[in-house]
Structures are given as structure tokens and as C-alpha cells.
Amino acid sequence: MPYSCGSHTAFHHHYHIVRTPKYRFKVLHGEVRLRVREIIRQVCSELGVKIIHGVLSRDHVHMFVEIPPHIAVSDFVRRAKGRSSRKIQQEFEHIRKRYWGQRFWQRGYFSTTSGNITDDVILNYLDKHTNPNKAGFSPNP
Incomplete structure (x- = not known):
């Protein structure tokens, strides 16, 4: 089990996070999908969050990420949700019309650690979840 190191810490904090658009509308395709992926990558690089694997x-x-100990999972999700919601609605008029209340994502999210199950089980699940029509995240470029 490889550990990541900070200036005064060694850690292994892997989280499986799942988020859905409001009303679970099937809007994450085409240009919207690519833009959401790009925004999430930007937020991760700014916060020092490492993307292990992800599926749109x-x-x-679905995101399987390693979050440093000085960042709360809720803060990471809040920033990713807030920035992606705002930018997607600014850039895509059809999304702005559909989500007229300025809320793109559902209120909550699902998060679990890889403590009770191994990282390999989560990665296998995400690989099975991927098909040719779905764009995935690759680790940070």
C-alpha cells in the first residue's frame, strides 16, 4: 500500500465519491461532459487532490480520489460542485434553461473510503462501469 507524503505527514486517504445532476437528468454528454471533466481536473490540481480513476x-x-489530510472531503466536493455548476450554466444555454434555479448538482453526494474493501475492488467496479460511450477520468495529466 503506497503512502503519499506531505511536509509533515504520510497518508493514504482514498475516497470513492459519486455525484448526480439534479433530477438525475442525462445531461453529461458531448461538450458538457468534456467541460465537467476539465473543471474537475482543474479543481483537483489546485487543491492537490490526486485523481486515481473516474467515470462520467x-x-x-464516479471519482476515486486521494485527498490530502488538510482538505475535508466536503470542502473538495463543495468546490468541485460549485465551480462546475456555475461554469456549466454560464457556458451552455440549454443547461441554464433546464436548471433555472442555478443548481446543477443534487444537494448531497455519496462518499466512502477504501478501508473495508480494497482499492482494487473499487477500480474493478469503475472499469466495469466504463463502456465505449462513457468518458472517464485519467489520472491528473
Whole structure:
């Protein structure tokens, strides 16, 4: 089990996070999908969050990420949701019309650690979840 190191820490904090657009509309395709992926990568690089694996389906996002100990999972999700929601609605008029209340993502999210199951089980699940019509995340470029 490889550990990541900070200036005064060694850690292994892997989280499986799932988020869905409001009402679970199937809007994550085409240019919207690519832009959401790009925005999430930007937020991860700014916060020092490492993307281990990720999958974008038409109606939800799976992320398997390593979050440093000084960042709360809720803060990471809040920043990713807030920035992607705002930018997607600014850039895509059809999304702005559909989500007229300025809320693109569902209120909550699902998160679990890889403590009770191994990282390999989560990665296998995400690989099975991927098909040729779905764009995935690759590790940070």
C-alpha cells in the first residue's frame, strides 16, 4: 500500500465519491461532459487532490480520489460542485434553461473510503462501469 507524503505527514486517504445532476437528468454528454471533466481536473490540481480513476456517465460522476489530510472531503466536493455548476450554466444555454434555479448538482453526494474493501475492488467496479460511450477520468495529466 503506497503512502503519499506531505511536509509533515504520510497518508493514504482514498475516497470513492459519486455525484448526480439534479433530477438525475442525462445531461453529461458531448461538450458538457468534456467541460465537467476539465473543471474537475482543474479543481483537483489546485487543491492537490490526486485523481486515481473516474467515470462520467450520462447521469452521474464516479471519482476515486486521494485527498490530502488538510482538505475535508466536503470542502473538495463543495468546490468541485460549485465551480462546475456555475461554469456549466454560464457556458451552455440549454443547461441554464433546464436548471433555472442555478443548481446543477443534487444537494448531497455519496462518499466512502477504501478501508473495508480494497482499492482494487473499487477500480474493478469503475472499469466495469466504463463502456465505449462513457468518458472517464485519467489520472491528473
